[in-house]
Amino acid sequence: MPTLGLALALAVPSREARASETVTEPAVHPTVSWAVTQLLPSPEYVGGQGASYFGLRWQLTPVLYSFGINRKLSPWRFFVVEPLTRQSGSIELFFSPEYVFGLSTVLRTGLRSYFPLVQHGEYLSLSLGASHYLLEGHSGAAVEAGAYVLFGIVGAQVTYSPSHLPTEWIATLRLRYF
Amino acid sequence: MARRSALALCLVFAACTPLKIVGDNLASLGRAPRPVPNKIVHPERPDARLVVTWVGHATVLLQMDDVYLLTDPVFTSTIGQITKRLVEPGLDVDSLPTIDAVLVSHMHFDHLSLGSLDMIENKTRRLFVPTGGLVYIPNFGFETRELATWETWEKGGLRITAVPVKHLGFRYGADGAWMTKSYTGYVVEYHGLTVYFGGDTAYNQGFAQAHARFSSIDLALLPISPIHPRSFMQAVHVDPHEATQAFLDLGARVMVPIHFDTFVNGADAPGEARALLAEEARAHGLGPDSVAILQIGEQRVVVE
Numbered sequence: 512m513p514t515l516g517l518a519l520a521l522a523v524p525s526r527e528a529r530a531s532e533t534v535t536e537p538a539v540h541p542t543v544s545w546a547v548t549q550l551l552p553s554p555e556y557v558g559g560q561g562a563s564y565f566g567l568r569w570q571l572t573p574v575l576y577s578f579g580i581n582r583k584l585s586p587w588r589f590f591v592v593e594p595l596t597r598q599s600g601s602i603e604l605f606f607s608p609e610y611v612f613g614l615s616t617v618l619r620t621g622l623r624s625y626f627p628l629v630q631h632g633e634y635l636s637l638s639l640g641a642s643h644y645l646l647e648g649h650s651g652a653a654v655e656a657g658a659y660v661l662f663g664i665v666g667a668q669v670t671y672s673p674s675h676l677p678t679e680w681i682a683t684l685r686l687r688y689f
Numbered sequence: 690m691a692r693r694s695a696l697a698l699c700l701v702f703a704a705c706t707p708l709k710i711v712g713d714n715l716a717s718l719g720r721a722p723r724p725v726p727n728k729i730v731h732p733e734r735p736d737a738r739l740v741v742t743w744v745g746h747a748t749v750l751l752q753m754d755d756v757y758l759l760t761d762p763v764f765t766s767t768i769g770q771i772t773k774r775l776v777e778p779g780l781d782v783d784s785l786p787t788i789d790a791v792l793v794s795h796m797h798f799d800h801l802s803l804g805s806l807d808m809i810e811n812k813t814r815r816l817f818v819p820t821g822g823l824v825y826i827p828n829f830g831f832e833t834r835e836l837a838t839w840e841t842w843e844k845g846g847l848r849i850t851a852v853p854v855k856h857l858g859f860r861y862g863a864d865g866a867w868m869t870k871s872y873t874g875y876v877v878e879y880h881g882l883t884v885y886f887g888g889d890t891a892y893n894q895g896f897a898q899a900h901a902r903f904s905s906i907d908l909a910l911l912p913i914s915p916i917h918p919r920s921f922m923q924a925v926h927v928d929p930h931e932a933t934q935a936f937l938d939l940g941a942r943v944m945v946p947i948h949f950d951t952f953v954n955g956a957d958a959p960g961e962a963r964a965l966l967a968e969e970a971r972a973h974g975l976g977p978d979s980v981a982i983l984q985i986g987e988q989r990v991v992v993e
Contacts, residue, residue, distance in 0.1 A: 532834060532835075533820065533834075533835045533836065533837050533840065534823060534835060535820050535821040535823065535835060537821055537824045537864075537867055537868065538867040539864075539867055540866070540867060542863065542866045544863050544866075545863055545866075548863065579827050579828075580824065580827065581823045581824065581826050581827060581828060581833065582828055583823055583833075584823055584824055593824065593825075593860075593861065593864055594861055595803075595824075595825055595827070595860070596824070599827050629804075630765075630803050630804040630807070631803045631807075631827045633770070633803060634770055634804070660770065661770055661771075662770075662861065688861075688863065689861070689863050689864075
């Protein structure tokens with residue numbers, strides 16, 4: 512046991528060593544330009560029960576935990592998330608209001624996880640998620656998958672909702688910047 | 690009437706220049722990078738003390754006695770997914786020796802390439818970034834450290850100091866609101882040799898300040914492009930004229946220009962920066978021993 516203790520002591524950097532190193536947490540905060548980009552909707556195609564609709568989806572991330580970010584830094588983000596912090600590997604709580612023309616407003620909230628594939632997710636990443644939604648007094652569950660390029664700015668998401676046939680399938684061209 | 694015409698021309702120019710830059714980048718996607726003939730396979734020179742090998746753009750392999758450093762490594766075929774190399778890297782990753790330190794000057798895609806860091810991960814001991822830069826360095830197998838301006842890291846006689854430059858700290862644009870300090874130059878000292886790496890910078894007092902602290906600089910790696918459109922670039926990029934002045938401010942013995950003719954660079958014509966620097970050097974009476982304009986893949990012994 513003393514040997515294990517010594518090995519651990521040698522492996523973990525000393526408090527002094529860590530204290531002497533500069534580590535700057537980014538002062539990530541909402542800005543006017545960030546707020547404007549959040550207004551940009553993602554177009555979507557909604558299909559089910561033999562009918563199809565066009566819709567728009569917005570997205571907000573109240574909280575995100577990044578497992579891809581440098582481990583010396585805080586993995587938590589609230590609302591404002593840098594592309595790499597999200598696409599390099601993360602799990603987010605998201606809130607997505609949608610408007611489906613010919614149907615109604617959809618309020619969706621869920622969890623989504625991102626996985627980097629190429630260049631730490633900046634060139635290509637995937638996502639898997641699950642959500643709960645409200646539509647015309649009906650509530651349901653959905654699962655989704657997505658793929659993203661260009662630092663996550665452009666992506667394609669497919670959402671499947673077996674419990675509500677008019678919105679059984681949704682294909683979204685996900686446009687998102689921060 | 691003449692004033693209106695001039696204004697109209699200015700407006701057309703202002704609209705056309707960004708479109709030209711975007712168009713040139715998109716056009717580059719369809720072209721294969723120009724090959725580099727006779728690539729060096731073994732860049733190590735045990736017979737020399739200070740050796741510089743230009744890999745392309747701001748990527749330079751430095752040998753200082755038995756220590757190797759790599760600046761702003763970019764070996765990928767594209768940067769930012771939509772800008773393709775015009776010329777292939779002047780050195781293959783397989784030819785790199787073990788790198789004692791990688792110096793990243795700032796977070797822009799042509800200087801911080803995560804795909805390139807993946808490629809050199811097993812050959813890299815440690816990597817340095819400017820203040821606030823760690824947020825864009827995911828977890829790699831090598832040590833990563835921030836260096837604040839004038840902060841020095843030292844180990845085994847190798848000293849690396851972050852020195853002031855004037856540039857931009859963001860990676861994606863909107864992060865410019867808080868990434869306000871994430872750009873730097875570096876001075877590397879080892880065994881009495883001193884090298885200045887300017888990264889990407891506008892002309893500023895930082896060169897004279899660096900000279901005041903490091904009186905004997907053997908080699909200065911200085912960017913010379915993009916030049917155009919000057920009204921925009923002047924605030925963040927030196928042109929060949931300003932780079933020559935920076936070289937004189939630094940009091941360095943040899944200058945090697947970087948950051949040109951590797952990717953589409955602003956609205957510059959290919960070869961323009963190189964030709965203008967050659968003119969500047971002649972005007973200042975600086976021969977090729979002082980201003981060494983290398984080809985991509987070319988190696989130069991600075992100190993025997």
